Each structure stands twice: as structure tokens, then as C-alpha cells.
Amino acid sequence: MPIDASGAALSSIRDCVRAANAxxxxxxxxxGDTKSFYGQAAGGEPLDLRPYAGIVEYEPTELxxxxxxxxxxxDLEAALAHxxxxxxxxxxxxxxGATVGGMVAAGLSGPRRASAGAVRDYVLGxxxxxxxxxxxxxxxxxxxxxxxxxxxxxxxGSMGVLGPIVQVSLKVLPMPAAETSVSFSMGLREALTRMNxxxxxxxxxxxxxxxxxxxKLRLSGAAAAVQAAVQRMVSQHGAxxxxxxxxxAHWAALREHSDAFFDGDEALWRxxxxxxAALFEFPGRQLVEWGGALRWFKTSAAPELVRQAAATxxxxxxxxxxxxxxxxxxxxxPAPMLELNRRIKREFDPRGIFNPGRLVAGL
Amino acid sequence: xxxxxxxxxxxxxxxxWADVAAVPDEARREQVIAALRAVLPAQCxxxxxxxxxxxxxxxxxxxxxxxxxxxxxETEAQVQQVxxxxxxxxxxxxARGAGTSLSGGSMPHGSGxxxxxxRFNRILSVDAQARTxxxxxxxxxxxxxxAVAHLGLYYAPDPSSQIACSIGGNxxxxxxxxxxxxxxxxxxxxxxxxxxxxxxxxxxxxxxALDSPGLDLLALVIGxxxxxxxxxxxxxxxxxxxxxxxxxMASFDDVVKAGDAVAAIIAAGIIPAGLEMMDRKATEAVExxxxxxxxxxxxxxxxxxxxxTPEEVDEEIDRMQQVLRQAGATQLVVSGSExxxxxxxSGRKNAFPAAGxxxxxxxxxxxxxxxxxxxxxxxxxxEMERTYSLRCMNVFHAGDGNLHPLILxxxxxxxxxxxxxxxxxxxxxxxxxxxxxxxxEHGVGIEKINSMCVQFSPAERAAFFAIKxxxxxxxxxxxxxxxxxxxxxxxxxxxxxxAGRIAFPDLPRF
Numbered sequence: 001m002p003i004d005a006s007g008a009a010l011s012s013i014r015d016c017v018r019a020a021n022a023x024x025x026x027x028x029x030x031x032g033d034t035k036s037f038y039g040q041a042a043g044g045e046p047l048d049l050r051p052y053a054g055i056v057e058y059e060p061t062e063l064x065x066x067x068x069x070x071x072x073x074x075d076l077e078a079a080l081a082h083x084x085x086x087x088x089x090x091x092x093x094x095x096x097g098a099t100v101g102g103m104v105a106a107g108l109s110g111p112r113r114a115s116a117g118a119v120r121d122y123v124l125g126x127x128x129x130x131x132x133x134x135x136x137x138x139x140x141x142x143x144x145x146x147x148x149x150x151x152x153x154x155x156x157g158s159m160g161v162l163g164p165i166v167q168v169s170l171k172v173l174p175m176p177a178a179e180t181s182v183s184f185s186m187g188l189r190e191a192l193t194r195m196n197x198x199x200x201x202x203x204x205x206x207x208x209x210x211x212x213x214x215x216k217l218r219l220s221g222a223a224a225a226v227q228a229a230v231q232r233m234v235s236q237h238g239a240x241x242x243x244x245x246x247x248x249a250h251w252a253a254l255r256e257h258s259d260a261f262f263d264g265d266e267a268l269w270r271x272x273x274x275x276x277a278a279l280f281e282f283p284g285r286q287l288v289e290w291g292g293a294l295r296w297f298k299t300s301a302a303p304e305l306v307r308q309a310a311a312t313x314x315x316x317x318x319x320x321x322x323x324x325x326x327x328x329x330x331x332x333x334p335a336p337m338l339e340l341n342r343r344i345k346r347e348f349d350p351r352g353i354f355n356p357g358r359l360v361a362g363l
Numbered sequence: 364x365x366x367x368x369x370x371x372x373x374x375x376x377x378x379x380w381a382d383v384a385a386v387p388d389e390a391r392r393e394q395v396i397a398a399l400r401a402v403l404p405a406q407c408x409x410x411x412x413x414x415x416x417x418x419x420x421x422x423x424x425x426x427x428x429x430x431x432x433x434x435x436x437e438t439e440a441q442v443q444q445v446x447x448x449x450x451x452x453x454x455x456x457x458a459r460g461a462g463t464s465l466s467g468g469s470m471p472h473g474s475g476x477x478x479x480x481x482r483f484n485r486i487l488s489v490d491a492q493a494r495t496x497x498x499x500x501x502x503x504x505x506x507x508x509x510a511v512a513h514l515g516l517y518y519a520p521d522p523s524s525q526i527a528c529s530i531g532g533n534x535x536x537x538x539x540x541x542x543x544x545x546x547x548x549x550x551x552x553x554x555x556x557x558x559x560x561x562x563x564x565x566x567x568x569x570x571x572a573l574d575s576p577g578l579d580l581l582a583l584v585i586g587x588x589x590x591x592x593x594x595x596x597x598x599x600x601x602x603x604x605x606x607x608x609x610x611x612m613a614s615f616d617d618v619v620k621a622g623d624a625v626a627a628i629i630a631a632g633i634i635p636a637g638l639e640m641m642d643r644k645a646t647e648a649v650e651x652x653x654x655x656x657x658x659x660x661x662x663x664x665x666x667x668x669x670x671x672t673p674e675e676v677d678e679e680i681d682r683m684q685q686v687l688r689q690a691g692a693t694q695l696v697v698s699g700s701e702x703x704x705x706x707x708x709s710g711r712k713n714a715f716p717a718a719g720x721x722x723x724x725x726x727x728x729x730x731x732x733x734x735x736x737x738x739x740x741x742x743x744x745x746e747m748e749r750t751y752s753l754r755c756m757n758v759f760h761a762g763d764g765n766l767h768p769l770i771l772x773x774x775x776x777x778x779x780x781x782x783x784x785x786x787x788x789x790x791x792x793x794x795x796x797x798x799x800x801x802x803x804e805h806g807v808g809i810e811k812i813n814s815m816c817v818q819f820s821p822a823e824r825a826a827f828f829a830i831k832x833x834x835x836x837x838x839x840x841x842x843x844x845x846x847x848x849x850x851x852x853x854x855x856x857x858x859x860x861x862a863g864r865i866a867f868p869d870l871p872r873f
Contacts, residue, residue, distance in 0.1 A: 061626035062733050062764075084632060113573065120579055121551050136823050143548070144731045144765040144803035146537045146586045147811075147818055148846065149830050150550070153582035162578075174632030196492045200516060202603045202672055224674030272574040276493040293573045315572035330576040336564050341577050343833035348826075360577055 009051035014133040016047050020353045021131040027353050029160040031070060032097025035106040037321055039159050040329050040357050049101055049164055060085055064124060064141045066169040069101025076100055085172045088116035092255050101165050107157025110255035111207035114290035120156035125169040128155060131349050141169045160355035161363060162348040176220035180230050181247035182239035183216045188279050191215040195291040196276050203229050209254055211261055211287040218251060261287045267322040269297040269306050273315030280309045303327050333360065377828050380455045380842035383428055386473040395454055396432055402444035409433040418477045421464040426809050430471030435479045439595045443563040445478060450561050455842050458589040460500060460529030465727055466808030468588050468844060478593060480531050486510050494601040495554060495571060500531025500594045507599065516601040519546035523712060531594045537586030539804040541637045544762035550585040552600045558584060558592030561835045571598055588806050589841040591834040605670035608636060609680055610704050613687045614661035614694040618642060619738035621663035624690035625761045626734060631686050633679060637668035638762030639711050645756040649710035649717040657710055658694050665761065666711055714758045722771035726783045730794035731803035734764045743793055744768055751786045765803035792817050807845040816852035
């Protein structure tokens with residue numbers, strides 16, 4: 001999909017990038033700044049990518065939508081909803097100004113991630129602007145595409161460190177025909193066992209959450225499948241069926257972190273572990289999603305303890321939200337992996353102008 | 364179609380080993396083999412024409428090259444040693460799984476070694492609760508599903524070669540298969556890849572958790588065609604086996620109608636487990652072979668599969684039938700049993716061998732286009748059949764636009780392979796023109812390296828070499844594949860100057 005490179009907004013972005021590169025100046029790439037709380041703190045001259053906006057192409061029957069970086073995520077989702085389609089990975093907005101470009105760069109997925117996949121799994125193609133202001137088209141608009149290295153998927157979650165993602169093509173899916181949520185009163189240990197057990201059975205589970213001895217499942221898919229699953233959960237496992245509106249509100253609150261769990265000043269840790277990892281506890285409170293694979297902690301526990309606990313079970317921890325990020329957000333990479341990240345960064349951004357330090361300290 | 368390196372160009376890393384046909388002198392051969400002998404037990408090293416001949420090509424047998432030697436390590440430590448030797452002596456390394464590649468991705472380098480992972484054939488562990496399996500790269504794709512069937516689980520990506528192809532190869536190509544429309548590609552089903560760099564350094568990409576810190580290099584490694592790392596282990600995702608599957612077979616009197624029917628199914632919010640199309644030439648070729656009851660008067664046949672619980676499948680099959688009927692299907696049959704379902708599929712699955720039945724040779728193409736352009740593509744292919752005086756039958760992963768034209772020819776007839784090759788290149792370039800890509804799932808390898816000059820700009824190709832440099836600075840892992848050098852594209856570009864008509868077409872070009 002050729003980019004309309006003559007657009008004034010794009011030219012203006014290109015001019016800023018070229019000037020910064022020429023002068024070795026750092027740039028803080030941003031959209032709606034809804035994710036600026038996340039990741040290592042950003043420095044540099046702000047470069048607002050919002051002016052380059054608009055849905056370029058949307059083909060519901062091709063299951064693909066192409067949009068410029070500054071397109072409000074809300075607008076894109078509305079366009080999809082109009083045709084009963086959606087972004088299956090349920091990206092959080094975290095604010096009213098979230099953009100499509102920022103969503104891809106941040107790489108954060110919502111409650112449906114464990115069943116449907118992550119942001120990166122739905123990136124079909126992306127256009128990256130280089131430090132020299134050139135446009136590189138990676139991927140395309142089709143899912144079956146193995147021409148060249150998968151550089152477009154590399155950009156998901158890159159936090160802008162490889163350059164501005166000026167346009168992206170995303171795979172979209174039809175909204176499920178039916179959706180019902182159920183809840184159970186259950187301790188965490190049993191909930192972890194159940195979530196993993198049910199994950200191995202043909203049940204249409206699209207999301208899970210556990211918090212405060214309450215386990216919730218969202219069942220989505222064909223009406224017949226959802227009905228049968230709800231029946232089984234109620235009759236065999238004592239589930240309560242949630243009211244549709246209450247269910248929608250619950251999952252939306254989890255996605256956007258407006259749930260009461262996320263309130264308060266304590267640090268919020270995001271711990272990503274194999275779904276069967278044994279439960280661990282810290283002072284404070286815990287919320288579990290993704291069938292057990294995502295564990296949130298609101299805790300004052302020492303960072304080393306949280307990281308160690310995650311590492312021991314083959315996972316990682318990130319300081320998702322905290323007043324003071326100086327103690328480090330993401331786990332340190334093992335030396336050979338750090339070196340590889342450095343080299344890739346250097347190839348794409350030799351003068352280190354794009355969002356320095358945002359993803360990996362020192363990069 | 365695959366130009367040798369232009370001799371006058373400076374030796375950038377990507378240039379040094381771009382000529383896969385370069386053969387070393389005897390002294391050099393001895394030097395390398397002696398160094399490998401020092402690090403590998405006798406049974407792990409093959410040299411000499413007779414021993415290495417079985418490795419001279421992969422599934423694309425038109426492209427052959429004897430390697431300097433073949434290494435068949437049994438341990439990761441041995442892989443490390445081989446890589447270290449090759450690094451020190453500056454020897455190209457071509458990793459190989461089962462050698463089923465259809466794009467020449469594991470065709471040897473004349474000056475290099477083939478590094479076969481065939482002996483890495485163990486499933487190391489299965490975690491039924493977490494639904495993952497740790498496997499070695501030489502394990503066959505289907506073997507994974509077979510090993511976990513008793514748990515009610517399976518490994519979803521099902522390339523048609525799955526009884527033979529290796530998971531390591533699947534990772535190298537980001538393989539798909541009939542069911543990838545619903546269940547995803549390899550990249551959607553692999554959690555972790557353990558690989559060695561050319562320096563022999565061990566890296567773990569991804570993890571058994573759903574996120575890892577840093578850049579998403581796992582996505583980059585999957586589909587990297589053996590050019591970034593040598594895979595020694597992977598953790599794959601296992602998913603619940605559907606309780607049952609049924610398939611609707613629909614006949615259409617017009618391929619455009621069939622293409623529109625596919626769009627209508629998607630528009631109705633249905634994502635079938637499989638959605639495939641065969642044109643009349645394809646069904647004519649397979650029907651006598653498989654006796655599946657294909658409607659031989661149909662211009663196109665669609666196979667739409669639904670899987671899940673009995674209730675889900677009933678509902679979905681009903682809805683699909685409605686849509687197909689409305690889209691003008693002239694006949695609709697639904698499989699009534701598992702045996703019948705497999706019979707309906709047998710023609711599609713046997714399309715390639717059936718081509719072999721009606722033609723001495725066939726050349727299987729692989730490209731992707733937006734589904735809406737199927738009619739245009741098939742019309743253009745019909746035109747090309749006339750231009751090149753060759754028949755072409757078409758099977759199509761209709762659900763995701765991935766086309767497999769099979770160009771029929773006879774290699775014993777002078778000029779037919781060359782014509783088939785050009786016919787194929789024309790199809791690929793049309794794919795790009797129609798908003799698609801030159802390879803949907805078979806990879807670029809050596810086969811489509813020239814077509815990459817058409818799909819990507821010089822700056823994009825330079826970016827690919829930059830990624831390569833970050834992983835493999837000396838450029839020794841599978842050089843001369845997938846990403847074309849500037850000089851190759853310059854040569855290919857000159858060939859295109861006269862709108863596809865090459866002067867002196869009978870002169871051997873490559």
C-alpha cells in the first residue's frame with residue numbers, strides 16, 4: 001500500500017527527523033502520550049506523530065485495515081465495530097488520545113491476549129521512517145507473507161526505538177457471535193489449576209481473571225458453543241452467570257486498568273510467567289489474567305525480589321506503573337541478547353536519536 | 364534465473380558469498396574437512412561426491428549444488444564446534460532440516476557445509492498442563508501432534524508436507540498450512556526458540572511466558588530461512604484438538620463467483636478452519652486419482668471446513684451453506700463422516716502428486732494476493748498459459764489469498780524449464796502488482812531471490828542486510844539466499860528493460 005508521501009504532515013515529520021539526525025539530537029516520538037507512564041522515561045525533543053492520521057484502507061472481507069500512525073485508536077475501533085469486526089488482542093488505550101502508532105509501538109494487549117494472540121500477531125505490515133527520513137515498507141497487507149525478514153512484527157513493542165512507525169496494516173477478525181461471562185468463588189491455587197485444565201479443553205474461553213478469591217471466565221464464540229460451555233460451568237462447577245452489562249464493564253475495566261485493583265500509589269508490577277507457574281505472594285494484592293500467565297502485583301516489595309521470583313519460574317517482571325522509575329522498569333537482558341539488541345538498534349538508528357533508553361537502558 | 368555475482372563489485376559482507384556455485388580448490392577442501400574431522404566423530408561427517416550427493420538439493424530439485432561437506436551433529440556442543448570452525452576458516456553454513464523446502468532454501472553452498480539437524484529428532488518434554496512441548500529442530504511437524512494426541516492436544520500449523528517436514532524448517536520458513544487461517548502461522552504457535560549464532564553463542568528468543576524483555580527478536584528469527592541463527596531447540600504451543608470437523612464441498616461455474624463466495628463467508632463473520640479452492644484443471648487431474656466425487660463440470664470447487672464441538676460445527680456448516688448457496692454455488696455436499704471428510708480433502712491434499720500424474724514435471728508456485736484479485740490473477744494465468752505454451756493448474760488457500768499455481772512442463776523438452784521458470788516469475792511479479800507478496804509460505808530461498816528485487820526497494824533490501832549484519836557480521840549463515848544484492852538486482856533489472864522480451868532467449872543466462 002503506497003504511502004501518500006506528499007502529505008504535509010508526513011513531510012514535516014520527515015524534516016524533524018532529518019534535522020535531528022543531522023545534529024545528533026534526541027527525539028521523543030509520541031502520539032497521544034497515553035503510554036508515557038510506561039517503559040523507561042523518555043528524553044529528547046518531542047516529535048508529535050498525531051498529525052499524520054487517517055484510515056488509508058479498510059477491507060472487511062480481506063480482514064485487514066491500514067491506518068496512519070496518528071489515527072485515534074478509538075476511531076479505528078469504531079470503524080471496525082461498524083462492520084462487526086474488532087482488534088482481537090484488545091489493546092488498552094489508557095487515555096482518550098491513544099493512537100494506532102502508539103498502540104503498536106507499546107505492544108500492549110488486553111484480556112483476550114492468551115486466547116487470541118498479541119499485538120504483534122496481528123501486524124501484517126508496517127512502514128518505518130529511517131533516521132534519514134526514508135520510508136521502508138515491511139510486510140504488506142496479507143497474512144501469508146514470508147518475503148524477507150519479519151521486520152514489521154519486530155516493530156510491535158519496540159517503543160519507538162527503531163524509528164517512527166508511520167503506517168501499519170493490522171489483521172482484524174469478526175466479533176464473536178455470542179459472549180457470556182461466569183464467575184466462581186475460588187482461591188488462587190485452585191483457580192490456577194482450573195484455568196490451565198480448561199485451557200486444554202475445547203472451551204471457548206476468551207479471557208480469564210482472578211482477584212480477591214473470585215475467578216471470572218469470559219466465553220465467546222458461536223452461540224451454541226457459548227451456551228454449552230455456560231451450561232457446563234453452571235451445572236458442573238457452580239458458576240454464577242454475570243449480567244451482560246456487568247461483564248462488559250468488568251473486562252473493560254481490566255483492559256483499561258480502571259478496576260479498583262489498580263488504584264493507589266503502590267508500585268504496579270506486571271509479571272509475565274508460564275501459566276502453570278506456582279503462585280507467589282508479595283505484600284499487597286495480586287490480580288491474575290491470561291489463564292495464569294499474567295500476574296499483576298500492587299506491592300511495595302523490593303524490585304529484586306519481584307524480578308527474582310519471575311526469573312525463577314522462567315518469566316520476567318516489569319515495573320508497569322510507579323512514581324519512581326529510576327530503579328529500572330524492564331528486566332536486564334542477558335549479555336549476548338543485550339548485545340544483539342544494541343546492534344539492531346545501531347543499524348536502524350546509528351546516531352541514537354529515537355527514544356533513547358525507552359525500551360532497554362542504554363539503547 | 365539466478366544470476367552469478369557481478370565480478371567487478373566490492374566485497375561487502377553480503378557480496379562475499381553471494382555466488383552459491385563457487386567451488387573451492389582441493390587444498391582448501393582438505394583444510395576445512397580436516398578441521399571438521401577434529402571436532403566431529405566419524406559418523407557425523409560426510410564428504411566426497413558419493414556421500415554428499417543426497418544433500419545437493421532440497422524439494423526444489425531444479426537447483427542443485429554439491430557442498431564441501433555435510434555435518435550431522437548429534438549434540439548442541441558439536442553444533443557449536445562446527446560453527447566455530449566455519450567462523451574461523453570463513454566457511455558458509457547451510458542449515459538443513461528434512462530438506463523439504465520448495466524454494467531451495469537448503470540448497471548447499473559450493474564452498475560451504477551443510478549443517479543437518481536431522482539427528483536432533485527428540486521431543487524433549489511435554490507439559491500437558493501448560494500445553495507446551497520442548498522439541499528439537501529435526502522433529503517432524505506431524506510427530507509433535509502424534510506425541511500429544513493422547514492428551515487431547517495437537518500442534519496446529521499443518522503444512523502439506525507435515526509427515527516429513529521438520530519443526531526447525533517450519534521455524535525457518537514461518538510455515539502455514541491449510542488450517543492457518545483459523546489457527547495461525549508458525550510465528551503464532553511457537554513460544555521460544557533456542558539458537559546459535561555464527562559465533563557459536565547460545566541465544567534464547569522468547570520464553571515459556573507470553574512476553575520477554577527487549578525487542579521482539581523471536582518474530583524476526585521465525586521466517587529467517589537459516590540466515591540469522593541455527594535453531595537447536597524450540598518450545599511450541601499445543602492447543603486442544605477439536606472434537607470433530609466437517610467439510611462443505613461447493614461447486615461454482617465461474618472462478619470469480621467462487622472468489623466472491625469466499626469473501627461472502629468472511630463478510631458473514633465466519634472464519635472457517637480451512638477454506639480452499641481448486642480450479643477445473645486441478646480437479647480434472649486429481650479426480651481419477653482419488654475418486655473423491657469432485658464435480659468435473661465445475662470451474663472451481665471450494666472446500667470449507669468447520670471444526671469444534673458438534674453444536675458449533677452444525678451451526679457453522681449451516682451458515683456456510685446458506686452463504687455459498689446465495690453466492691451461486693451450483694452444488695453443495697456436506698461430509699457425513701470422518702472418512703468422507705478425508706476423501707473430500709484427498710484431492711486437494713494430493714494436488715501435487717496428481718500433477719505429477721499428468722505431466723512429467725511440475726513447478727509449484729507460491730504467492731499471496733488480496734482475495735478480491737483472484738479473478739484477475741486467474742485470467743492473467745490463462746493468458747500466460749498461451750504466452751508460454753504451458754498448462755497451469757491452480758490450488759488456492761482461498762481463506763488467506765495464498766495461491767499455488769502448478770505449472771506443468773517436461774524438463775526433457777528443450778526450453779520448457781526455462782519457460783516454466785519465466786511463467787513463474789511473471790506470476791510472482793503480478794502478485795506484487797496486485798498488492799500481495801512473492802511468497803506466502805514456501806520462503807524465498809534461491810528460487811525467488813530475483814523477484815525480491817521487484818517487491819522491495821534498494822533501501823528495504825539494505826535494511827534486511829542490516830538486520831543480517833547485526834546477527835551474522837561475517838555473513839556465513841546461508842549466504843546467497845532470500846535477500847538479493849544490489850548487483851543481482853541490477854542484472855535482473857537490465858533483463859526487464861525490454862518488457863520481458865529477452866534478446867537471444869536461447870542463450871543460457873544462468
